[in-house]
Amino acid sequence: MSVKEKIIEGVLLLCAAVSILTTAGILWVLISESSVFFARVPLSEFLFDTQWTPLFADKHFGILPLVTGTLLTSFIAIAVALPLGLSIAVYLNEYAPKSFRKTIKPVLEILAAIPTVVYGFFALMVITPFLQQIFPQMAGFNALSPGIVMGIMIIPMISSLSEDALYAVPKSLREASYGIGATRFQTSFKVLVPAASSGIIVSVILGISRAVGETMIVAIAAGQQPRLTFNPLVPVETITTYIVQVSLGDVVQGSIEYQTIFAAGIALFALTFILNNISFYIKKKFQEKYE
């Protein structure tokens, strides 16, 4: 191999290594800044205190209210996206004519391409006023409305991943089911969906992970009040919103407030990292099953 070829390979490798540097950078930044935080705030307080008030005079550093806010909005999103996304996947896979399938898929993808700040606007200015007519006691900022909107955003993710999973079920299973006289509905829900369950679970976990990390929709429409509640009608604050809230203010670098966004960041990173890796694990097992 000539020298030139070697050099080119080296340059390409260096480019590929940027992604390793990015991960290393993320880990280093989160750990180094939050280790200063954890030197001042014991881990037990961070994990078990039920109040999060770093910006007030009486400071509490319990991450729980932010975590419940994050989980609440994410679960609302999945409660919307899973039934809709799965129904779409089954319909497109088993019922819809091919031409319809071909045109509808890219159109659904548009839902995922819309910038999240636009979704935030919809949640705050369209969905919340609409829901307030149904629940008059609902606050202007709440978990329900951004949760629903995030769910709509996640629909294409769930439907396309689930559809891939349904499609990957061996033909023999489908044909056997039709052969013993089952309808499309029975075949779909009693044979295909159970056979594709691991792929569907992967889509749900990735959907949750996406919702957990989503920032602008909740920052605009869910409010900024960290509160330990599962009531979807009152303002809550998510981990991501807290980071935005601090970033918008004039927080002195090196202060405890500044370090809290990295502590919140490490909690967020850990949460999504665990979710993503559970899904990779399931995906790998699932692939082995049919090969």
Add this chain to the structure above:
Amino acid sequence: MSKRVDINRIKDNLFRYVGIGCTLFGLLMLGFFLYSVLREGLPRLNAQFFSSLPSRKPDEAGILIPLFGTIWVMVLTSLISIPLGVASGIYLEEYGKKNRLASLIEINITNLAGVPSIIYGLLALEIFVRILGLGKSLLSGSLTLALLILPIIIVATREALKAVPKTIREASFALGATKWQTIWFQVLPASAGGIVTGVILAISRAIGETAPLIVIGAMLYITTLPSSPMDDFSVLPIQIFNWLSRPQKGFIINATAAIIVLLAITFILNGIAIYLRNRWQKKVKW
């Protein structure tokens, strides 16, 4: 017995409508969203709106600076992320298939793709803004977004390279071409359609991003157009967020008008990508 068969048939047919209903639900919501935005914002889209600086009075405010910022960010982010992403994709797909380092990089990229965008903001705040001293500049913002979309470009590049059949590589090698000559003159042109599609989708994702830029502090009240990558900046999504957080009705209308502009850019980019993808898929029949 026949009654059960009937019930099953009815269920089967009913689900057809449930399925159509669910599929249309998403589209109806999309249509409803677009309608509500257009109704509120369209009348506001006049020449003054495009050519004005920020202002405390909603009627005098405009999107000149964030629009320019978005164009700057688009160009800079492309310049940084495209060479890096495509080169990484080539390395992983064509060179390092079997070695350990490549598989480590691969796992790493899958993980990076799942990291929330706001975390990239925290990374950039510490590394670009503070340690490298780039400040809240266009360059900081573009570097951040470039890192964010890198996994998308790498994955798209690899998919496109994978689609090029082995025979083309072997034919090139048989004619005495080196590995790089084969990649540069045969494989890359053959996969260009797929790579360009992925790159456009990634850039479209980048210009819609808000959160990481807020973390690095881009949300500034600036009154001069950026003229170099080291200048402070704002972008359309940040301007929208800023206007949405104000109580006056006039600013909300401004926000919807700016949303129309942002959506127009996003849809045009996505439209180009889909068009290229279809053309590429049609043309390529190996």
